[in-house]
Amino acid sequence: MIFTQFTGEIAALFAALFWAIASVIYARVGTQISPLGLNLIKGGIAIALLLLTIALQSGGELPEFTPWVFGLLPLSGIIGIGIGDTAFFTTLNCLGPRRALLLETLAPPLTALIAFIFLGERLSLTAWGGIFLTVLGIAWVITERAAEMVGMPLRLTRGLIFGSIAALSQSTGAILSHLALTQSGISPLWSTLLRIVGGVAVLVLALPTQRLSPAALLKPLQSRRVLGIIILATFFGTYLGIWLQQTALKFTAAGIAQTLNSTSPLFVLPIAIAMGDRVSWRAILGALVAIVGVAMLFLG
Incomplete structure (x- = not known):
């Protein structure tokens, strides 16, 4: 009964868990491959996994959906995956997984602001208090000078810029995904595929600007270790993570889905401790303040 009643909420929490796992894994190869290249490779792997899943689930039969949905979901992927994920991988290289994920908690208040401007949704004083607490908690943690990973330089300004781009x-x-999913009968599985196809398409178009030849792009994959890490992280973070995110956006309100998706920092902190990373009380309290702020935003 609880899984039926809270399908979207449970899906969002598992998406946050898988993104936390994937972010820690991606950080291990982030210095060996460019953010755009990593985003393109994991997108290609995810498309292959999704096509296999669709073939096994429905025999590859195409769903019925209107042209506007077919356009809206790839556009969502271009913005959220093509631009957003590339900016997020750059943030990982600059700040490390814990701070990068904490900066991503800007996404819920930004979602509320965009909804206010374009959908006319008004926020209560409690919600605006949540925005303040969220930003305060994020700022508290990312300005901490303690090194997060051995040998990883902290580039705060660059990380803040790209982290903000990723969150927006x-x-x-x-x-965009929420509109397509709730205004049509398209399944989260198909919406995930269309989103990722849109994201990969814009990355392919951006390749010439990065002066990345196919040989240079695929060179890191010659290492079985690097290839295995990318496949594992893609399975959790892109294939399962985005599929679960789309499920959440289909079955619950966009604000609730974004709020629960932003709980990745709560999952990454115990992962960091298990990996031997020192986590200060300041980081723990900052994460809690940010999450409380996010919860206030949408409870309001």
């Missing part, structure tokens, strides 16, 4: 892109992509 994720918010916009989530709203």
